[in-house]
Amino acid sequence: MRSEMRLIRARERYGALLTASITVLILEAVLGGIALTVWTWTQVSPDLPYNAMNYVFWAVMAVVLAVVGVVAIAVASVGLVIPLAQVAGWLGRAWWWIPVVAASVSLAPVFGWALAHHAGFRGALGMWLAAAAGWAVPALVVRRLLLPDRPRIGGGAMFGWLALYGTLAVVTAVALAGIGRWAGIGYEPPRMSVERLAGTWTDGEGGTLVLGKDGRATATGLNMYDFEGTKEECSGAGSWSYQPGGGAWDQGVGVTVEGCESGFSWEFYGTEEQPRLFSYIGDPDSWDTYELERRG
Template sequence: MWAARPILAAACTLYMAAVLGVEINGFVELAAPAFGPPDAPGAVLLITPFLVCFGGPFALVASLLLVLPTVSAARWAGTRFTGHDAWWWVPVIASVVAAAGTAALGTAWRPGPGPSALVWLTGATLLTAAALVARRTALRGGRVRHVLGWGAVAAVAVFAIGTGVFATGLVPEYRPPRVDAAVLSGSWTDGEGGTLRLAADGTAHAEGLTDHAEAYKDDAEPTAAKYRCSGRGTWSYEAGDPTTWDQRVRIRIKDCHGLGEPYGWRIGGTPDRLELGSEYGEPDAPDWYALTRR
């Protein structure tokens, strides 16, 4: 079981599953509300060979620390409880291992029941698939080329199906709603006690907003009172033609220098639930401080 071929076959399975996951997530992001346009899902097909440099080592480590022990535990359980090695012990053990991992993550991040169930199901599925491939490789020989070949076919198929779904309009691609200054006037909240009032005459009033940009610069928790700001100022709306992605709301509050600067607040959400988003963090993978209409 602990030979090179089963280890490599399991690692290739995990790697191709990660490629498919990134690709599918890219299509999901096309339809999900956001403050900025997502990357094209097809880009993963072009950079897949380069991902080996980063994903390959992680897949090998996971193969050694998770997949092979799962197969060994499944063999032990089958021999111990049924008297023979049976493949269906693999998903049983994988489900237990995934549950333990989900519980550990839940203790640290507390994601909630829905996300926790999704994490458990995803982990159990990936671990089961990789463990079954490793088990089969150990019993019958090479599977590496089959895994890579069928994984590449699956990646192309996902790209073709996803492209067709969006091209035909079966699933609409998300675009921020077109707004104007009159629509934006009113009260906004961050859901954590902070509020923003945009008046029709162009004045703005902030109360307890969080300056995430300043907190990020200081590498500090944004919940600290020093990063809460209040004050009065002005605001304006920029249509940003030709696409709704380019719309901006410029808000200038004297004591809230980091809010929305230098890029302005972006429009997000849906027509019946508008959102304003202020970017902070890494430029290539920003986080967003979001306000919603009250």
């Protein structure tokens, strides 16, 4: 009877450890996803369009990634987080043994991967710190359940506490991200003008577009694409005009060249120092772009 009770208690204890680890790792993934989304807002990139099929595709991908992610998190909990807490406990009762062991275990694989992919020292250092923190945080929560002089907490109670505080953390993160977005934190293309646009733009493959301050335009070997993505080379003289629009994302340039079937319609992105013109290759929903950068 005693052996059976011990076995039941051991199972309950391990279940609590597993529940705690999985819950914390899921919360880390959600908060990491929010942070990644905010980071993408700050990156220099064109304003690519979305349609209903884009949302359907990403919704399906989110479900698939969620299922795969939960399985991966369970495997990581069993193979990494719980053993990490146990090894740190064997080394000493001080809590800082867990980040020390996590950093030591993560050092070789992270820097090895970074070296193989030419990520650079700063990139490798950031990845190493993120990996160490990713294992250390759930292991610190698991450590609380392994301490012999602390009251035992069941898996359900641990899940309840983590779910409560985790939900508060996620709601706070989403609110802060929304406030930041509303306040205008994020990337916007540079504001252009006729004076700033005038000059020579090149696609880096021999195609050029010369925009004069007088509204004249000269194209040499530029590519034009129809809705199907069929390419046609365009050369000749014509005219151009700047459309300021209602904001940074609404501005554009219209170019008409004699001898070409249709005109060019360009949008902007880039930086103040290095603005870029881009147009779509075929269907805009394909997210393929043809880009020009200023020469000189």
